[in-house]
Every structure is written in C-alpha cells, then in structure tokens.
Amino acid sequence: MSITDRVDLELDDIQSGVLHERPSPYVGTYLLLRIDDRAAGRELVRRLIPLVDTGRPALDPVHGAWITVAFTYQGLAALGVPHESLDSFAPEFRQGMAARAAQLGDVGDSGPANWEEPLGSGDVHVAIAAISGDADRLRALVERARRADEGLAGVEMIWQQDCYQLPTGRTSFGFRDGIGQPAVEGSGLPSTNPKEEPIKAGEIILGYPDETGELPPMPAPEVLGRNGTYVVFRKLHTRVAAYRQYLRQKAASRADEALLGAKMVGRWQSGAPLALSPDQDDPGLGADPHRRNDFGYADDPRGFKCPAGAHARRANPRDALDDDGGVNVRLHRMIRRGTSYGPALPEGVLEDDGADRGIIFVFAGASLKRQFEFVKTQWLKDGIFIGAPAEKDPLVGPNDSSGAFTIPTTPIRRRLQQLPPFVVTRGGEYCFAPSLRAMRWLAQLDT
Template identity: 60%
Template sequence: MPDREDDMTVAEGPRLQLDEIQGIVLRDRPSPYVGMYILLRVDDSGTGRQLMGRLAELVDSAADWWQPTLPALLNVGLTYRGLEALEVPPASLNSFPAEFRQGMAARAEFLGDTGESAPARWEPPFGNGQVHVVLSLLAADQESLAVVLERARQAHARLPGIQVVHRQDFYQLSTGRTSFGYKDGIGNPTIEGSGAAMPPAWGPALKAGEFVLGYPDQTGNLPPMPEPEVLGRNGTFVAWRKLHTRVAAFRKYLHDNAGSPDEEELLAAKIVGRWPSGAPLILASERDDPALGADAQRNNDFHYQEADPHGAICPHGAHARRANPRDSEIIGDVHLHRMIRRGTNYGPPLPQGVLTDDGADRGIVFVFIGTHLDRQFEFVKSQWLNDGNFTGLDREKDLLTGDNDGTGIFTIPQRPVRRRLHGVERFVITRGGEYFFLPSIGALRWLAHPNA
C-alpha cells in the first residue's frame, strides 16, 4: 500500500499571485460548513465605491484561506449591472465579455431556462437587474458564521445607498451529500501553480488561465481580460444558479422504473455516474463502495474509454460522464470545457424513503468558476447536458439536470439489447441566477476609485 502523503503532488506552473486571488477560486472549503449569500443593490455610486474599498480590506485571498486563526471567510462578486452602478468608465464596461454584459437571464433560451425555469418565473430579485453585489460568507459552524456576518454587516453599515435585496442560507452535510442524496463536489480540476495538493486524478493539471485571468490558458493565449489590467488580472467569472430539485419526483421515477430497491440504486447510479457515497460507477460497477467514495486518493482516479468504450458500465448519458467525458471519444477537446464547481445545498433534506412532495423548497446553489463563461459553463450546459450530439446520443438530454419536458429519454447500453427509459420529466427547476465577476483584491481597491 503506498504512503498516502507520497501520493500527493503539487501542480507546478507560473507563480500565481495568491494574495490577490479570492480564496474561493483556488481553495477547497472546510467540510462540513455553513454559509450565507447576501445580495446587495447599489443605489448610489459613491457609497458603492466606498463599499468596494471596505471589502478590499475584508475579503479573504487564496494566500490566507482557511487558517485556523480565521473564524470564517468572505468573498465578493459583482454583476455587470453592479459595475454600471459603480459608474465604472465605459471603456472598462465595454471590455467585459458579451455574455457577462447581457447577464444570465438574457441567455435563458440558450441555457435551457425555459418553461418553468424561465426568468419570468424566477424569484425576485434574480434576473431583474436588482442584484449588483454578492457577498459569500462561509464558516465551519454557526458561531463563526455570526462573526463573519458581523464583518459583512459592518462593510455596508451606514452606507445609505446600499440595500440588501436577498439572503440565501446554505450548508454542507457531513456526508457531503446534496438533495438528491449524492455526494457532490468531487470532480474538480487541478490548477497549475495554485499550490494545492493534487490527488491522483484523470487528466493533467490545467493551465491557470482557464480559471484566473492574466495567465495563459489551455490554448497558450491569455484569456480575454477586462481593462484596465488592474481590474481584470487575477479576477475570474462565476455562474451562480439557484436550482430547485424535485427530489420526490426523482425518487418516484426511479421507483416506477426499477423492480427492487437494489435496482433503483443501480438505475440512479447509471443516471448520475456515481453512487450516493461518491464511488464512481466505473470503479464499482455493481454496488456502492463507501470506502472508495470517501477516499480522495481513489475516487477521482479513473478513465472511461479503455474500461468502458460503449458505456456498458457507465452510460455516456450519465450526468458526470456528460459533464466531464474525460477520455471518452467525443467531438471536441475536453480540456477546454472544464470548470471549478463550488455548489452547495439549500433547504431541508427530504427524509429518506418519502416519495411524495412536501412542498418545501430544497436544492442546490450551483456555482461555476472559470475565465470563459461561454466555452466552459454555457458550452457544457447547452451542448453536453441539454444535447447529446457530442457523444452520439442525438437529442437525448441529461436526465438529472436537463431541460426535459416529460418526453425525454435515457439510454442504458446493455446486452443483448439496450434499455431505453421514456417519459423523462424535469427534475431540476431554475429559480434564479446571475453572472458575477470575482475581482482581485487590487481590483476591489481600483473599484473604490475607478476614475482616479
């Protein structure tokens, strides 16, 4: 058995300015944690800029992330409307990518946010231009959260032009499982130069520019960066989505399409690509293996193509396989479509075994982080999750998260004949979302005096 410490290496690469990059970009969260998103509207550019100046002193960077002396962590993002509200100079505003300027609601058709998920049905204040700033507060327990909450409150206290427009509590269970019952947040990329330990995983460490502006990305070029350089460098983008999960309906669908509890569990693993514990289906093809699921040295160290070219173990349509096909034969270069995910839970879990909806709002706040909203988040959502063409599945959508309408299908390759499930409905409803820019610490200082 190899020495566990020796299995960890650190991905080399250009030196990143860790004390400038917000901690949430490059660092894992404590486990378990509690947190709160506070959404703010800026009605006065002067006080908005003051807020940026105060936040520059309070935000935690990747250099001081999660030291035991820090009670909790604070990060900050701005929407395009937020940058406008600060009266950032037009040349700067125009240098942001088109999809960010438009905002997530304007991209709804493309992202599959239609019908019940359409922006017209989102919870206010999402998508209506009222969200300007997000504060993300994270702590290991409620007591520490109260401390950072006070820090955040002081940041916008006595600033008359700043309004709190929404609060969203979130948490991680000690099992790491989210509302459908599956451990989440396992398949994240390793980033060159981040200084983070690199457990064995499929694929190389990725170029820092895929996730932090100002460094070369996988193409060898610098990603397009907002101007001036002090504003763009060491920043990145976030796609933030509040996703309501229809847990009872999902369980009922499994129940109706399987003959026994064991079959239900296997069917669900075929749909997700992992078992509830996080064990990858490809390494545990018949039943869950909690020891494997809990072992960070093994639970992300697998390929698809050699072991399972036809999807007989893990279907090509399984959520995790579509979202990151790894070495599967697909159209395109998989490394250009990776993402950092910092998703989390909201709402109470549905007790085990319950198949009827109790009316509670529960789900996932999905958080994407990357420098290319278009070729990373939007591409994966529209081309890989909501369309199956890239992997020979024609128009078959992701069963778990796709914008299905009751006529969806899910194909399970098996011999002698493949199995096809029909009547797939929508199990995930978008309740709101925004694109945020996550500035560097230096950029926050610049935002305090953008015309100086």
C-alpha cells in the same frame, strides 16, 4: 520543476474562494446587494476589502470563515466603471444570465418569468458568498459583511440565502458532491486525479496562459482584469420526491432503484464511480478522495459500466473524447462549487412536502461561453456528442417528460422513458470576482 510550479500565481491578489474548496461540514450565506448611489457603492467596496481572504484561506479551514465578493455588469456600471472598461468584458457577462436563459435551457418553469426576485432583474449589483466550517464564526463574519453597508443610504441588501451541508454530507438527491474538481497550475493544490495534469492557470484566472498557450481575453485596464475570474451563481430547486417516485416506478426492486440512480448520475450515492465499481456500491471507494477520482472512460466506449449520457460523464467526459475529432475536454474544465439549501426530504418519503430545497451552484472560470455555457448547452442539454441527439442529461437537463435515457446492457439496452424535470432554475446571475488590487481600484474610482 513540478507541474504546479510552472507558473507563479499571484495568490496574495486572488480571492481565496475561487481556488479553494469549501470545508466539510460547512455552513454558508449568500447576500445580494443593490447600489443606488455611486459614492456609497465605492465605500462599500472599500469596507469589504479587509474581509476578503486571498490565496489559501488565512483562517483555519475547519473553523475559519471567509468571503468572496463579485459584481454583476450592472453593479460595475453602478460603481461608475468607465464605458470603455465595461465594453471590454465578455459579451455573455454584459448581457447577463436572464437574457441568455432560452439558450441555456432555462424555459418554462425554469424561465426568468418564474425566477425568485430579485434574481435576473438587473437590481443585483454585488454578490457576497460567506462560507465557514463553524456556525458561530460564520455568523460573526456575515454580521461584519452586513455592517459594511451600515450608514450607506445608497446601498441596500435585497436577498439572502442560507445554506449548509445536509446531515448526510450529500446533496438533496442523496449523492456525494464536489468530486472531480480540476487542479489548477500554480495553486499549490494537488490533483486528486493522477490521470489528469493540473489545467493551465489561465483557464480559471485571467492574466495567465490557458490551455491554448494564449492569454484569454481580459477586461481593461489590466488592474481590473488581471487575477479576476468570471462567476456563475444559480439557485436550483431540486424535485427530490419526483426523482424518488420516478425511480420507484421504473425499478423492479430497491436494489434496482439504487442502480438506476447510479446509472443516471454516473456514481453511486457514496461517491464511488461506476467506472471503477459498475455493479455495486463501494462506500470505501466513495470515501477515498484519491481513488474515487482515479479513472477514465476510454476503456468503456459503449458505456456498459457508466452510460455515456450519465450526468457525471456528460459534465466531464475525461478521456472518452480523446479520439473524437478535435474535442479538447481540458478547454471546458471549470471550478464547480455546490452548497445545499433547505431541509432534506426524509429518507423513504415519496410525496413532496412543499419545502424549497436544492443547490446553490457556483462556477468559476475564465470563459463563460467556452466553459459554463458550452457544458450546459452542448453536453448537458444536447446529446449529439454521445450519439443521442434527443437525450438530455437525465438528472439536471431541461427534460419535459418526453425524453429518454439509454443504459447500455446486454443483450438489449435499457431505455428510461418520459423523464420529467428534476431540477428547476429559480434564478441566477453572471458575476465577476475581481482581484484585491481591482477592488481597491474600484473603491478609488473618481468618475
């Protein structure tokens, strides 16, 4: 029996967007809706069910289009989910992202007071993500999704964000993204990292054993919780000009700029990891989906190849913590989805043009606290686990121009000082993506 056959996931009941990668290239749209009338909200759910793919996307992954539907705590309450069921959800989900902003490091410019309306307001009840490899098919699917609330006076679409893969195929900072996703046991999708076995299904999908061998806490009744997953949705504005200016100021040459950027991220812009190519970019390595993920950090404990504080190493330390008293990295693995929005800042431009650009970050997993919040607060926001308590993630951390980033070199380490914030949170929500059975249960509620 193969590793991926050890558990039978009920793929026909699991929303496909949870387990499967977006296409490349891609176009997408995020819609947020508010439910003002319980009956209308249930009818909306009933109309959305036929639009949701399960398991593997049923359509051609290059030209097809599919949606994922999720609900906030307030959304489930607006649908009339009984109080005993609402109370069975994770405390973090019930509180919502805005209430936990300070703990997450969303303060100052990133604080809820500065978030884009209606994010974090309590008015967001339903979140719909539509993704496709073809613009025409996306438009057709989004139109069908928008028509789902047609004639429903008690449902209103309150926010829309379009996204697309930039012409470079990279993020607004210029780096290849989406590398290093874990394979999920039972999904049928192979791991791109031969050094990492697929993680247990219960780490991502509720109702299955997780890495501890136990069933993670699940909302009640079982029909509501099983085959569902928690989803984190965040709009992150990227200060690309500030990032380029900082590298230009700190680097001795253009080659040094590229090296400093790679040291901060943990990969070269092509996607080639420093762990395998520490001295120069290797585009061929970066383009190979298997080779670029076939590495660990245990052979580089002091970070001479890839600094321990680099973004990619912080977000997934891999085997670097295997000998570090009781830290099981697999308990903090998660599915990450990132889509770009806004225009690219032209290559070489160092001045901000005022455009809103950035990343729509989406997380999927069985535990908001142990996965997303742990990584965000303990690994990205704090440096204790790498022996540098005052250092935050140099790229996405809540820096305030007072922090530093250490690059181990011989004979003397290099320290980048006065790191400004390069990423600003524009808002976000904690959501729950239910199974198809759960969506039918929601549509048929009679409370």
